[in-house]
Amino acid sequence: MKQLFLQLRISKSVAIPLPLMVLIALLNTSCNPIFPVDNSSSDGTLQNAQSLQMDGSSQKLNGNLAAIGAFEVSESFRLRVSGENVQYFFLLLGDEEDNVAGLVAGGGHPESIVDYSVNISGDYFLFIQYDPKSAADARTAMVELDEQPAPAPSPPRQLVQLVFTDGFLHSPGLWDPVDGTNEDLAFLEAISDIVRNEVAQKLQDIFAGTPIEILHDTDSTSDEPVSRITFSPERVLADQSTINDSALPPPDPSRPECQIRVVFGEVLPSGTTLDPGNQIHDDEAVVYVGSFQGRGESCWTSTVGSINSVVLTLAQTAAHEIGHLVGLHHVEQIDLMNRSATLAFLRDLEFARGQLQLDRLRDGQIVSDVFTAVVIDPDVYFQAVFGTIPADVEP
Numbered sequence: 001m002k003q004l005f006l007q008l009r010i011s012k013s014v015a016i017p018l019p020l021m022v023l024i025a026l027l028n029t030s031c032n033p034i035f036p037v038d039n040s041s042s043d044g045t046l047q048n049a050q051s052l053q054m055d056g057s058s059q060k061l062n063g064n065l066a067a068i069g070a071f072e073v074s075e076s077f078r079l080r081v082s083g084e085n086v087q088y089f090f091l092l093l094g095d096e097e098d099n100v101a102g103l104v105a106g107g108g109h110p111e112s113i114v115d116y117s118v119n120i121s122g123d124y125f126l127f128i129q130y131d132p133k134s135a136a137d138a139r140t141a142m143v144e145l146d147e148q149p150a151p152a153p154s155p156p157r158q159l160v161q162l163v164f165t166d167g168f169l170h171s172p173g174l175w176d177p178v179d180g181t182n183e184d185l186a187f188l189e190a191i192s193d194i195v196r197n198e199v200a201q202k203l204q205d206i207f208a209g210t211p212i213e214i215l216h217d218t219d220s221t222s223d224e225p226v227s228r229i230t231f232s233p234e235r236v237l238a239d240q241s242t243i244n245d246s247a248l249p250p251p252d253p254s255r256p257e258c259q260i261r262v263v264f265g266e267v268l269p270s271g272t273t274l275d276p277g278n279q280i281h282d283d284e285a286v287v288y289v290g291s292f293q294g295r296g297e298s299c300w301t302s303t304v305g306s307i308n309s310v311v312l313t314l315a316q317t318a319a320h321e322i323g324h325l326v327g328l329h330h331v332e333q334i335d336l337m338n339r340s341a342t343l344a345f346l347r348d349l350e351f352a353r354g355q356l357q358l359d360r361l362r363d364g365q366i367v368s369d370v371f372t373a374v375v376i377d378p379d380v381y382f383q384a385v386f387g388t389i390p391a392d393v394e395p
Ligand SMILES: [Zn+2]
Pocket: 244, 245, 320, 324, 330, 338, 339
């Protein structure tokens, strides 16, 4: 059966593995050497960041950076950030040397109160992510910092339930209603259970040793809050304003019909980028299986080259979205949290240390800014947000 699959596909498919390097060039990545400063009087470095008073007062923050203070393990503080153009905020842990870069150690949504329990001792900073569409002079945040009345223990883990919608692989899923055959359709239906089990296994492997526990759809759930990731058969086209986890195939003048930007997956509700600091323990994301099948034979993608490719593609896309659900941002480096990682479906990726990458639209094109001083190290992040990883999820 697997052989049939290979014959059906490879013999007819034109190779468009969507080369990553071309895609990255296409995304027009630019680098900012330090924290970009808007209208702040500071120089944009952690050392000289504006200091916040820990007295519960409402403090105006110009720019995107402020010093919270030095804290020891088991100390805690309460933080509330508001402001018209504030998208998210992040807590940074200064590096041990000279606070040139900050490691993401938590975060939150504007207007919400975040009670933060310190799991790693060090200097803490606040980094504000403003709406990239906002004018530079309209980027002001109000911050309240106070002692936390009664610190709650960090949740030791995050459960994530996998949900495979009926027909996820063939309705249309990876079946192409333009040029696919009835045999293709029957084959995809026949391998659905295998793919489902292998995707679950792959995800359990990817998250082994992390505080994220993957529940297969047949697993029973407890009273603990559970996030969900759904494998949907839908094919979703990106609209003009979509930048989350969507991508355009590399330009190919011989196949203009394939230049269609699709969305591979997203955090729900649509338009949510991530859950900074894993503040929400029952949030949801979706993988659009249908988006991986190019419509029309000349646009077929290498996803459908083998069962292994299908499993790798779907599992790694799900891992990327789960990363967003627990607060991981896009990074510049090619790993699971690269925004184009979903296209790198022919090799294994992992969660690695990388620099924050923010996407915005400029003249209809996605432009990515890299914040070299904001570093995401998944191991540090997981320890900071969840505390010590419980023994039962060690690899
Ligand atoms: Zn993403």
